[in-house]
Amino acid sequence: MAMTLQTEHPHIVRSPGVVGGTPMIAGTRISVAFIVGQLRAGDTPQGVLAAYPHLTPAAVYDAISFYYDHQDEIDRFIAANTLEMHAERHGFTVGDDGRLRFNRR
Numbered sequence: 001m002a003m004t005l006q007t008e009h010p011h012i013v014r015s016p017g018v019v020g021g022t023p024m025i026a027g028t029r030i031s032v033a034f035i036v037g038q039l040r041a042g043d044t045p046q047g048v049l050a051a052y053p054h055l056t057p058a059a060v061y062d063a064i065s066f067y068y069d070h071q072d073e074i075d076r077f078i079a080a081n082t083l084e085m086h087a088e089r090h091g092f093t094v095g096d097d098g099r100l101r102f103n104r105r
Contacts, residue, residue, distance in 0.1 A: 009069070011062035022077055023066055025059045033077050035063040
């Protein structure tokens with residue numbers, strides 16, 4: 001069982017080994033970075049709540065608050081986990097058909 005570490009935000013925890021140890025909403029596997037990504041894609045907090053009805057408004061807004069308190073950390077995590085960065089790190093390309101093609105080593 002993974003150890004859960006409480007943060008200074010009541011709805012945000014870290015669990016080493018779960019979701020890469022990145023901050024997430026307590027009791028879920030939904031990361032702060034995921035919430036930020038949804039907002040950057042044009043979603044609203046209300047849209048996130050509609051898509052994930054098990055979340056509470058307090059938890060979603062706490063994730064947003066956590067992001068603003070730890071913006072550099074979350075932005076670095078997001079930048080390190082783009083498709084392009086994974087392709088470079090793991091040696092694959094994405095074809096026009098959307099299929100992953102792994103380079104032979």
